[in-house]
Amino acid sequence: MPLSPLSTDDLVLSALHSMRTLVGMEVAFVSQFKKGRRIFRYVEPLDNPVALHVGDSDPLEESYCHRIATGQLPELMHDARLLDATQDIAATLALPVGAHLSVPIRLSDGDVYGEFCCFSRTADPTLDARDVETMRCFADITAKFIDQQAREEQRRDELLSRHTAVLQAQRFSIVYQPIVHLDSGRIVGYEALTRFLDEPVRTPDVWFAEAAEVGLQQALERAVLTKALSQLERLPAPSYLSINASPETVLAGALQQALGDYPLERIVLELTEHTLVHDYPGIVEVLSPLRKRGLRLAVDDAGAGFASFRHIVELHPDIIKLDNSLIRQIDTHQGYRALADALIRFAHQTGSVVIAEGVETQAQRTILKSLQADEAQGYLLGRPAPIDTLV
Template identity: 35%
Template sequence: MSQVAYILPQCPSPASRLTDEFINDPGIKSILASVREHIGVEIAFVSRYIEDAKRELTHVSSDHDLHMGPGFQEPRENSYCWHILQGSLPELIPDPADFPLAKDLSITKSLPVGCHISTPLRLADGTVWGSFCAMGHHPDHTLNMRDLAILKSFASLVTERIESALEKDVSRPEARALVESMLDGHGVSTFQQPIISLETGKPVGVECLSRFPDLTKRGPDAWFEDAELVGLGKELELTAVSCALDTVAHLPEGVYATINVSPATVASGALRKLLQDTPTASLVIEITEHCQANDLSKLAREIAAIKPYARIALKKDVGIGYAGLRHIVDLQPDILKMDMVLTRGIEGDPACKAMTAALVHLAHELNCELIAEGIETEGEEKIMRELGVDCGQGYYYARPLPIVAAQRFLLDRGAQPR
C-alpha cells in the first residue's frame, strides 16, 4: 500500500452532506476570487475526496459557464489533483503539453486546460481532505514557484475554514441535545437589568436577560447561536420569552419589562400567539437584530398585530445607514435603544455626541423614548442627560440581577410596590 493511501480519508460509506453554511461560505468564495486575481487565471476551485474513488467539487469560482460546478463528481484518477497527490504530476504545470499524462487527461481538451496549479488540502492530523486548484485556458510559462507559494497560502486559509466546519459538524449532535434539554424551561433563568430615568433618577423598566446552566462555560449568545445552528433557534427564543414573562408579575408598579426577540421569531407569528395566551401589562418587545429589507413588510404586520399586547423597542446600531433609519420609521417603535458603542467614551468624542444628539432629535420627532445602553460612568450619564436622552442602562446603575435582587434594587431606588 502506498504512503498516500494512509493519509487519504476513509470513505466506506457515503460522504457526509455538506452544510449550507459551508457551501455558501463567503470566505471561501472570496479566497477563490483572490487567488484567481493574484495568479491571473480564469478558474479556481476546491474539491474533496469521497467514496467510490471519486472527487467532488465543493466551491468553484469562474467568470465562464462551466460544465462542472459545485457538486460535480468524477473518478479521482481523471483529475490533475489526484495525480499530483500521487506524485505523478508536479503541482505547477505551465503547459500540459509538456507532460504526457496531463496531455492525455480528458479534461485537458474538454475544458480546456492550458495551465494548472494545485496543492493538496491537508488537515491538521495529516489527512488529505481534498485539493485547492487554479487553472487557465491557455498555457502560461510565466507561472513560477512564487505563484505556487501564493496558492499554498490561500489554500491554508481554506483548510482553516474546512476544519472549522468539520468541528461544527462533529459537535452538532451534542449541541442539539443541550439545546433540547433547555426547551422545557427548567434550565433557563431570567436576570433583570434596571433602566433608569435620567431626569428623575428613578427606575422605569428592566431588561430581561436569559441565563443558562454553565454546562459548557459559554455565554447566552453561544446558546442561541447553537440553537440556530441546529434548527431550534425559534424554539429556544420562545422558551426564554416564556421564562421572562413569568418574572414580570414581580415588578413594582409602573415599571416595564423589555424582552429580546429576533425579527425572524417575531415575523413567524409564534410570539403573537404566545402573548395572546399570556397577556402581561407593562411589556416591551425589543427587536434584537438589524432586519433585512425583504423581511420588513412581514415584520411590520406582526409588530402591528402584537402592539395591543406590548410596546416595541428597536436598537439603532451604529452605521446601519439610511435603510436602517427607514426601518425605524416604518416599524414605528415606542422605544429606541442606542448601541453602547455610542456611549463608550462619549465624554471625549465629538462625533459620538453629534450622533447621539441626532438620535435624540429623531426619537422626539417619532415620539419615542430614547435609552442609552452601556452607561458605566458618572460622566457618561451626565452627557447623556445634557443631550436630552430619556433613560440609561448599564453597570453604572446595576449589573443584570436575579429577580429578588432586582426587585430590591428597584424599590430602593424609589419604585412603588405593586
C-alpha cells in the same frame, strides 16, 4: 456595493477551468479518496463530453487517480492508450482516455485528499514537465481551499453540537436589569438579558450570532423569550418587561407564539439588529396587531450607526434607546452631548420615550436629566440580577 466573497466551490472550479483551458483538455476534475472509493467532487465543465458528474464514484484501486498517487502510473501521459499499465482500467478504451495529466492534492496535515486531473479523449504530444509543475501549483492552491472549507465545516459542526446541547438542556439563565424613571427615580421596567453557562465563555451577542450561523437563531430566541416571559407575573406591577428579538424571529412568527396570552401592555419588544433590515413592511405587518393589543416597540443602539436611524424612521417605535457608546462620553464630549440632545428632541417630537443605556456615573445621569431623557438603565441604577433577588 462590495463584491460577495467567492465560495470554495467557485474558487476550485475556477482553478479547474484555468488549468483545463491552459493545457487544452476536454475535462478537468477534483477527486476525493474516501472509504475505498474515488468520488468526483468538482467537475469542469459540467456539460462535459464524457458525461462525468459531481458525486459519481468508482472503486479507488481501479482508478487512474489512485495509481498515479501511488506511483503506478506517471503524472503525465501523452496517450494513456499506449501504456501497458492502463490496459486493465476499463475507462482507458471505453472513453477512451488519451492525454492525461494528474497530480495529488496534499492537505496541510500531509494526507492525500485526492487528485487534480485533466484529460482528453485524444492524444497530445505537446504536454511537458512545465504543464505538470503548473498543475502542481493549481493543486496546491486547491488544497488550501479544501483545507479552509474543512476547517469551516468542522467549526460549524462544533457550533451546531454546542448550541443543540444548550437548547436541549436549557443551559442559559435570564437576568433582569432595572430601568429607572430619571425624574422620580422609581423602577418602571426590567430588561431581560441572557447569560450562557457553557464554556468557552463568550458574550451573549456572540452566542446569538453563532446560533444564526448554524440555523438555530429562531429556536434559541424562542427558548429565551419563553423563559424570560415566564417570570413576568413575578415583576411588580405596573412595571414592564423588555424582551429582545431579531427581525428574522419576528418575521418567522416565533415572537407571536412566545407572547401567547401574556398581557402585552406590560411588554416592550426591543428589535435587535445592527444592520439594515430588508423587509420593513413585513415587520410592520406582523407587529401591527400586537401593538394594537398594547405591545410597545423599542429600537436600541440609537446613535451607534446608520441602521438604527433607519429602524426609527421605518418602524415608528414607542421607545428609542440611546446606545451606551453615546452615553459613555456624554458628560465629557460636547459632540456626543449634542447628538444625544438631538435624538431626545427628535424622539419627543415624534412621540417616543427615550431610554439611555449604560449609565454608570452620576455625572452621566445629571446630563441626561438636563437633556430631558425619560428613563435610563445601567450599573449606576441597577445591575442585571436573577429574578429571585428582585422580588
